[in-house]
Amino acid sequence: MAEREGGPRPGGRSARVQASVHRATRDLLARLDRAEVTIPLIAAEAGVTPSTIYRRWGELNELLADVAVERLRPDMVPVETGSGIGDLLAWAEQYAEEMASSLGREMIRDVLAAEGEAGPRRCCGYVRQQIAAIAERAASRNEAFPDIDTILDRVVAPIVYRILFDEALGAERVGGLVEAAFVAA
Amino acid sequence: MAEREGGPRPGGRSARVQASVHRATRDLLARLDRAEVTIPLIAAEAGVTPSTIYRRWGELNELLADVAVERLRPDMVPVETGSGIGDLLAWAEQYAEEMASSLGREMIRDVLAAEGEAGPRRCCGYVRQQIAAIAERAASRNEAFPDIDTILDRVVAPIVYRILFDEALGAERVGGLVEAAFVAA
Structure with missing residues (x-):
């Protein structure tokens, strides 16, 4: 790929x-x-x-992964709420909900089932792009905003880990993760 | 399963x-x-x-997942270092290293490739058990220790997410995650 x-x-x-x-x-x-x-x-x-x-x-695995990565490519700019934390909250809640759906789970599984790291890395790249877009808007308003890796570790990783290995986090828990990432920043 | x-x-x-x-x-x-x-x-x-x-x-996927889950079952008590944070640091560094190895990646992939959530949940359960053992030792020494879900979100999730979707975290980054989880507690 x-x-x-x-x-x-x-x-x-x-x-x-x-x-x-x-x-x-x-x-x-x-x-x-x-x-x-x-x-x-x-x-x-x-x-x-x-x-x-x-x-x-x-082989089929590779094609399914390619289709899944393509579907995970974001097709919209993150919703604008007027503040960086608001934007990140809205984005994270929607991301958590979409990934926890049966279609979302299937896409993650397909991406991970293919050989090589290109597909998973493209997915992580899409997430980085979305967070970067939110961070840039926050910067243009002179707001403090956590760095992208902090948000990957503190917000995205627990959302995805819980979906794959445990129980999907609800909107309230996701909100708590976003707020904690901002306190740390 | x-x-x-x-x-x-x-x-x-x-x-x-x-x-x-x-x-x-x-x-x-x-x-x-x-x-x-x-x-x-x-x-x-x-x-x-x-x-x-x-x-x-x-089918083969299910058998491979079953074998992988069995291999992920911990076969030792977490190393005792004299403090809860030391124990968690030692455990997390070893876990991150093992999961990032090619055998570790293959096991995670096999676990996730099977139908159903039983296999992944057993893996998460093994991690919980190991952390609980460390937490109990800390409690017996009257030390403060983060709760298990905090450690799953703040330490385990980023380790696994980065292995699957990005670049594996080195020992220093893992140490930083453990320390940050303790500051929060």
């Missing part, structure tokens, strides 16, 4: 194949049990040959 | 089959590439029929 970090040239044949295979995979995952989704089925749905998929993704 | 929470009766036929299949799986994982390890191979190595394994574990 690493060598395609920037993605194929937009609008090119390769980009169209990728978009079509991703769409087919998402559609099949929505309609079928995960165990029923296979590369030949995806190929038929996407209108490409199975070997196109094998050549490009190698 | 949930229904076998306590494991089969020690010494019984079922326990012997489980021990033999686990041992065969560990041996094969040590000798072969992960992708080459199959249920028929494990069965041959363990001296059982493949259907014994299918009946009991359903």
